[in-house]
Amino acid sequence: MAIRPSWNDRFGPYLLSLLILGLFLFVWEAATRSPRFDAKGKTEDQLTTMEFNGDVVKDAAGHYIWNPDKVKGIPGPMKVFEKARTELGEAFVKKGTNDHGIGFLVWYTIKRFMSGFLAGSIVAILLGVLIGLSKPLFIAFNPFIQVLKPISPLAWMPLLLYSVKDPFWTAILVVFMASLWPTVANTAFGVNSIRKDYLHVAALLEMSYLRRLFTVVLPAAAPAIIAGLRISFGSALVAVVPAEMLLGELGAGYLTWIEWNNLDISGVIFAILVVGFVGYALDYAFGRLAALFTYTEV
Amino acid sequence: MHHNSLNDPFDAAQPIVDASHSHSHQLATNSPLADAQRDFEARQTPSFRGMEHFHEAGHACSGQDCNHASHAASRPAASTDNLLTRVVENAVMRAIFPNDMERRAFLSVVGRGTAAAVLGSMFDFGTARSMAADPVKNIEKKxxxxxxxxxxxxxxxxxxxxxxxxxxxxxxxxxxxxxxxxxxxxxxxxxxxxxxxxxxxxxxxxxxxxxxxxxxxxxxxxxxxxGQAITLALKHKNVKGPKDMKGFRFCVPFTYSMHNYLLRYYLAEGGLHPDKDVQIRVVPPPEMVANLKADNVDGYLAPDPFNQRAVYENVGFLFKLTKELWEGHxxxxxxxxxxxxxxxxxxxxxxxxxxxxxxxxxxxxxxxxxxxxxxxxxxxxxxxxxxxxxxxxxxxxxxxxxxxxxxxxxxxxxxxxxxxxxxxxxxxxxxxxxxxxxxxxxxxxxxxxxxxxxxxxxxxxxxxxxxxxxxxxxxxxxxxxxxxxxxxxxxxxxxx
CATH class of the missing domain: 3.40.190.10 (Periplasmic binding protein-like II)
Structure with a gap:
């Protein structure tokens, strides 16, 4: 008889997740709560100045209270929630060249990310196969790849901007650079370490070069390539947001920047959360896709 | 100024002067429309000769004796634009409501805002206005x-x-x-x-x-x-001048900026060498406020709204407006x-x-x-x-x-x-x-x-x-x- 997992085993971890979230929100709210405004000890002049500066406002009863629209320090979760509600409410509204709804911004980021990542990956796999198939080439190229691999993709940005002279393409190229090296290195390594038996059999069958590539080499190296793509994926995702922030190109990173420009911390927190969710969604989709190409060797 | 007395065509309470029905002597007097017409005529003087002048910029008129376009020098400034708007709007309203009583009745029913919006959607006042101002023709790129x-x-x-x-x-x-x-x-x-x-x-x-x-x-x-200011952190309330600023960390928005040159000038006039006695960093303005808050800098000479923003955020005060350094810079x-x-x-x-x-x-x-x-x-x-x-x-x-x-x-x-x-x-x-x-x-x-x-x-x-x-x-x-x-x-x- 199969043992049915207990209720605790099945839902316990999720409950724990919720509990952690709840606790976090509670601590956050408690830590950012400001005491009620106390007008005692303040002269009429001081109060007028404070009101003029937007620190306090008069409530319906004519008493001074803290201005609810002006957040001092880190805003609480309620403020962020409010901000998220207004932003999501206008997710697909364009209010001019510089103010597109969050839905558009996320879409721009995904587009930018996907085009850079796809182009980078295709180039990287081709390059990797080329290098990996020949031992001398592999040894000759390896030092360059090892040096280029650890360079932060953002470090390329000034050089790219200067040579390409176009922020739109620069942003895509930054993503391209970010997704290039890990895949090149992994593909080369994977192709290079294919079991020699496979290649011998392919040679015996007198397969054409292309056929050999698609039926033997790539499938055999697939796990290594996928692993490389995964690393590239992560680093490209990390690169796209700061590239948008620095270049001022519309996207999720742009949102972070304009909210920061307004010193609107709830906006910044909201933008960070958006970046997190977008990254999670993309990573999840990629994981599902990768699962189709992975297998365990028998 | 009597220019502004040209009546508002969207005001139900005011009659509008009808130029076509007005007697000729009205034009000769100081009526607003007569003024408007004179303005129109003055506007027709072709004074922009095109681009050829741009490459001899100043050579024809360096120094104090440059005096072209002086025919317009004595004309009042900002009111002409409002006047032009009024004239155009008046003309349009007159065309739509030949009978002034109808216009007033219409306005009292729908209200001026609606009327202006509806008419604006049917008739582009902006275009009409620029047409009146001898428009630029053959625009290559709109x-x-x-x-x-x-x-x-x-x-x-x-x-x-x-x-x-x-x-x-x-x-x-x-x-x-x-x-x-x-x-x-x-x-x-x-x-x-x-x-x-x-x-x-x-x-x-x-x-x-x-x-x-x-x-x-x-x-x-x-x-x-x-429109710029030197903003200092609140803890520097007692600072009187450059003498008290030795060792300060300042921010400016860009190397090639008036902010940088005015701050340097101000400090140097007070005996401080801006590259030796203080530190001047180039920082994007919103980060200046955050840095002031974090106590990373002592002050900055920055564009607004980031000076006022420091006050709004209760982290700094306006030490000096730049107009006090150079009025009209x-x-x-x-x-x-x-x-x-x-x-x-x-x-x-x-x-x-x-x-x-x-x-x-x-x-x-x-x-x-x-x-x-x-x-x-x-x-x-x-x-x-x-x-x-x-x-x-x-x-x-x-x-x-x-x-x-x-x-x-x-x-x-x-x-x-x-x-x-x-x-x-x-x-x-x-x-x-x-x-x-x-x-x-x-x-x-x-x-x-x-x-x-x-x-x-x-x-x-x-x-x-x-x-x-x-x-x-x-x-x-x-x-x-x-x-x-x-x-x-x-x-x-x-x-x-």
């Missing part, structure tokens, strides 16, 4: 993008979009927000935008190739004068590449007019509240309206518990005096921000289109200057543009 940095200095460039100054002159301009000065410069150089908001020293630096490849740029108009500017003006002379003319027009509108204190409202949304400045209002109206909290009233805290004046360029060049020289020798006057005349600006102002019926250079007083010391080379070498504290 859809333009203009880069800007989200600060109040860029007010005319920004508000010209929502308030319709670009469309009034036949252009469809979208303003595009840039992340920093280097970005806006690169956009302009790489033709990512057609024109840009820059700091007034930037077109000079670009033309000279300081800090970037040399690309010839024009600066047709200044945006704002005054230039700050930000409208810049465009020579290449663009060569290729699109008519577009440039229309753009130039839009900017000069918008800048004059912004100069009128009574428009400032509306402007604050128009430019505060996310698409433009993305700042609290209360902060922008305090900056633009000059009634502001100083951060020390007082409320100040300085109406010209920021002001707007498009005229790019060559002498201003020469002062900036002298300071670039002084601090070794530019290498080698150059002819101050020549560079100034090449980049700052003062004579052309005068012409555009004349065409639009604004007061002209009739000269391209003048003497300036900076912290009590006179700057004479005729002696600029000696002036640059005259400072005891300098990097020369």
């Amino acid at each position: 859809d333009l993008s203009v880069g800007f940095i989200p600060i109040t200095c860029a007010t005319p460039i920004i508000m010209a979009e929502p308030m319709g100054f670009y469309s009034k002159h036949g252009l469809n301009v979208k303003v595009r927000k840039a992340a920093g000065w280097a970005v806006v410069r690169d956009w302009a150089v790489n033709k990512e935008v057609d024109a840009a908001h820059m700091l007034s020293p930037m077109p000079l630096a670009l033309t000279l190739g300081a800090g970037s490849p040399a690309v010839p740029f024009f600066m047709p108009a200044i945006e704002n004068i005054n 230039p700050c930000c500017a409208f810049a465009i590449s020579k290449e663009f003006t060569d290729k699109n002379p008519n577009t440039f003319k229309a753009l130039f007019r839009s900017i000069v027009d918008a800048t004059h509108f912004a100069a009128d204190p009574k428009n400032r509240k509306d402007i604050a409202k128009a430019i505060s949304p996310t698409n433009y400045l993305n700042q609290p309206q209360i902060v922008l209002e305090q900056v633009l109206t000059g009634r502001y909290a100083d951060g020390l518990g007082g409320i100040q009233n300085v109406p010209d805290r920021i002001n707007f004046d498009p005229f790019p005096w060559h002498s201003m360029a020469m002062w900036i060049l002298s300071q670039m020289k002084r601090w070794k921000h530019v290498e080698g020798d150059f002819d101050y006057q020549k560079v100034a005349e090449q980049v700052y289109l003062a004579a052309e600006c005068d012409k555009v102002m004349a065409e639009l019926g604004y007061k002209t200057r009739g000269a391209t250079s003048k003497k300036h007083i900076i912290m009590g010391r006179e700057f004479d543009p005729a002696k600029v080379a000696d002036y640059a070498k005259s400072f005891p504290i300098s990097n020369l």
Whole structure:
């Protein structure tokens, strides 16, 4: 008889997740709560100045209270929630060249990310196969790849901007650079370490070069390539947001920047959360896709 | 002024004068319409001869005796535009309601707002107005993008979009927000935008190739004068002057900025060497406020709204307005590449007019509240309206518990005096921000289109200057543009 997992085993971890979230929100709210405004000890002049500066406002009863629209320090979760509600409410509204709804911004980021990542990956796999198939080439190229691999993709940005002279393409190229090296290195390594038996059999069958590539080499190296793509994926995702922030190109990173420009911390927190969710969604989709190409060797 | 007494056609309570029915003697008297007609006629004088003049900028009129376009010099400034609007609206309303009683009845039923909106949707008042103002013909490129940095200095460039100054002159301009000065410069150089908001020293630096490849740029108009401030952290409440600032960490928005040169001048006048006795960092303005909050810096000389923003955030106070250092100093500017003006002379003319027009509108204190409202949304400045209002109206909290009233805290004046360029060049020289020798006057005349600006102002019926250079007083010391080379070498504290 199969043992049915207990209720605790099945839902316990999720409950724990919720509990952690709840606790976090509670601590956050408690830590950012400001005491009620106390007008005692303040002269009429001081109060007028404070009101003029937007620190306090008069409530319906004519008493001074803290201005609810002006957040001092880190805003609480309620403020962020409010901000998220207004932003999501206008997710697909364009209010001019510089103010597109969050839905558009996320879409721009995904587009930018996907085009850079796809182009980078295709180039990287081709390059990797080329290098990996020949031992001398592999040894000759390896030092360059090892040096280029650890360079932060953002470090390329000034050089790219200067040579390409176009922020739109620069942003895509930054993503391209970010997704290039890990895949090149992994593909080369994977192709290079294919079991020699496979290649011998392919040679015996007198397969054409292309056929050999698609039926033997790539499938055999697939796990290594996928692993490389995964690393590239992560680093490209990390690169796209700061590239948008620095270049001022519309996207999720742009949102972070304009909210920061307004010193609107709830906006910044909201933008960070958006970046997190977008990254999670993309990573999840990629994981599902990768699962189709992975297998365990028998 | 009797100009404004031309009746509002959207007011049900007022009759509107009907020119076609008026007796001829009315035109001869001082009736508003007679004035309007005279204005129209004056406007028809063809004074813009096209682009050929741009390349001989200033050569024909260097010094004090430049006097072309003086025919318009005595005309009143801002009211002509409102008047023109009124005249056009009057004409349209008269055409729709030949019987004035019908117009009044109509307005009392639907209300003026609705009436104006409905008519505006049927009939483009903006177009009608620009048609009245001898419009620029054969515009090569109507859809333009203009880069800007989200600060109040860029007010005319920004508000010209929502308030319709670009469309009034036949252009469809979208303003595009840039992340920093280097970005806006690169956009302009790489033709990512057609024109840009820059700091007034930037077109000079670009033309000279300081800090970037040399690309010839024009600066047709200044945006704002005054409007900056030295903001200090609240803990420095007792600071009296430069003497107390030794070792301070300051921020400025860009190397080639009036902010940098004014701060350096101020410190040096007080005996401090800005490169030895204090630290001056280049920091994007919003980060200045955050850094002030985090106690990473002691103060900054920055564009608004970030001075007022420090007060709003309760982290700093306004130590000195820059107008106290140099009354009427230039700050930000409208810049465009020579290449663009060569290729699109008519577009440039229309753009130039839009900017000069918008800048004059912004100069009128009574428009400032509306402007604050128009430019505060996310698409433009993305700042609290209360902060922008305090900056633009000059009634502001100083951060020390007082409320100040300085109406010209920021002001707007498009005229790019060559002498201003020469002062900036002298300071670039002084601090070794530019290498080698150059002819101050020549560079100034090449980049700052003062004579052309005068012409555009004349065409639009604004007061002209009739000269391209003048003497300036900076912290009590006179700057004479005729002696600029000696002036640059005259400072005891300098990097020369």
